[in-house]
Amino acid sequence: MKKLPKYSIALTALLLALCSCGGMKTKTSDNNKQESLVTIPTFNADSAYNYVAQQVAMGHRVPGTMAHKNTAQWLANEMTRHGADVIVQEATVEVYNGKEVPMYNIIAQFAPEKSNRILLAAHWDSRPHADHDPNPENRLLPIDGANDGASGVGVLLEIARHLGVTPPAMGVDIILFDVEDYGAPEWIEGDNSDTWALGSRYWATQPHVAGYRARFGILLDMVGAPGHCFYREYFSQHYASHIIDKVWDCAERLGFSSVFVNSMGGAITDDHIYMNMAGVPSIDIIQMNGYSETGFFDQWHTTDDTIEHIDTYMLGAVGQTVITVIYEEK
Numbered sequence: 001m002k003k004l005p006k007y008s009i010a011l012t013a014l015l016l017a018l019c020s021c022g023g024m025k026t027k028t029s030d031n032n033k034q035e036s037l038v039t040i041p042t043f044n045a046d047s048a049y050n051y052v053a054q055q056v057a058m059g060h061r062v063p064g065t066m067a068h069k070n071t072a073q074w075l076a077n078e079m080t081r082h083g084a085d086v087i088v089q090e091a092t093v094e095v096y097n098g099k100e101v102p103m104y105n106i107i108a109q110f111a112p113e114k115s116n117r118i119l120l121a122a123h124w125d126s127r128p129h130a131d132h133d134p135n136p137e138n139r140l141l142p143i144d145g146a147n148d149g150a151s152g153v154g155v156l157l158e159i160a161r162h163l164g165v166t167p168p169a170m171g172v173d174i175i176l177f178d179v180e181d182y183g184a185p186e187w188i189e190g191d192n193s194d195t196w197a198l199g200s201r202y203w204a205t206q207p208h209v210a211g212y213r214a215r216f217g218i219l220l221d222m223v224g225a226p227g228h229c230f231y232r233e234y235f236s237q238h239y240a241s242h243i244i245d246k247v248w249d250c251a252e253r254l255g256f257s258s259v260f261v262n263s264m265g266g267a268i269t270d271d272h273i274y275m276n277m278a279g280v281p282s283i284d285i286i287q288m289n290g291y292s293e294t295g296f297f298d299q300w301h302t303t304d305d306t307i308e309h310i311d312t313y314m315l316g317a318v319g320q321t322v323i324t325v326i327y328e329e330k
């Protein structure tokens with residue numbers, strides 16, 4: 001993902017307005033359903049951390065590599081093991097430099113027969129270029145992507161484990177988007193905001209279910225760096241402020257208000273743009289840092305985005321908040 005300069009915000013907002021007409025309605029819950037007490041599962045942050053470490057150990061998940069292909073298979077197997085009906089959406093997409101790479105969107109459907117659904121997402125690919133590395137010699141190298149990619153997927157795999165054991169009232173779809181982070185490197189000038197999030201863009205035009213609808217969507221991206229916070233992201237605020245309210249209120253009740261800060265952050269080009277375009281009101285839970293030059297955590301798009309910089313407390317704060325939101329939804 002990338003922080004957007006101001007001129008891109010206006011353009012993207014216009015694009016969203018044009019593309020999402022008629023598709024932003026949310027479904028209301030069925031009032032005839034019997035009310036029942038809900039047991040909220042306890043999110044296991046150590047398990048999520050393990051899932052992050054396992055992804056990093058698979059190697060750099062750069063589209064077109066063997067590690068990428070193997071990880072796609074592993075993710076699909078894990079979701080199946082947790083009881084999901086899995087669809088792997090395969091295609092070839094063209095990245096910023098004209099190269100064609102394989103794309104695998106991993107789509108895990110829990111209780112696909114239910115019409116009331118929640119969409120959760122994260123990107124699972126890792127970036128081919130460490131273009132923000134302080135050492136210029138490292139900038140052509142791929143990154144581990146422990147936080148940038150693997151952290152969100154780790155949290156969702158742990159949530160998937162609970163969905164399999166204790167099904168919530170809602171149907172849940174978890175989409176692990178591919179080719180999010182193959183955007184044009186810093187040294188290529190101009191507005192390259194359309195070179196990111198290619199997997200979610202593909203899905204938005206060719207959803208796994210024709211006319212796909214979900215009540216709302218939550219994207220997790222970069223959720224594991226210690227001491228970093230989530231702010232109300234610009235596009236999330238614009239298109240789904242009620243979902244930010246829901247998630248941030250829940251976090252406050254759980255005692256995580258120092259992590260989920262109730263003030264505005266920047267505008268981020270990320271998969272939630274295309275989730276909104278697909279008609280699902282969606283937010284991005286993403287760590288921002290107003291004090292760093294890039295706007296993100298210090299190791300962002302460097303070879304130092306490693307497992308050593310993943311904080312179990314952060315994974316737990318996000319995981320417990322999101323799982324509570326899911327299980328409280330009727």
Ligand SMILES: [Zn+2]
Pocket residue numbers: 001127148181301
């Ligand atoms: Zn990234």
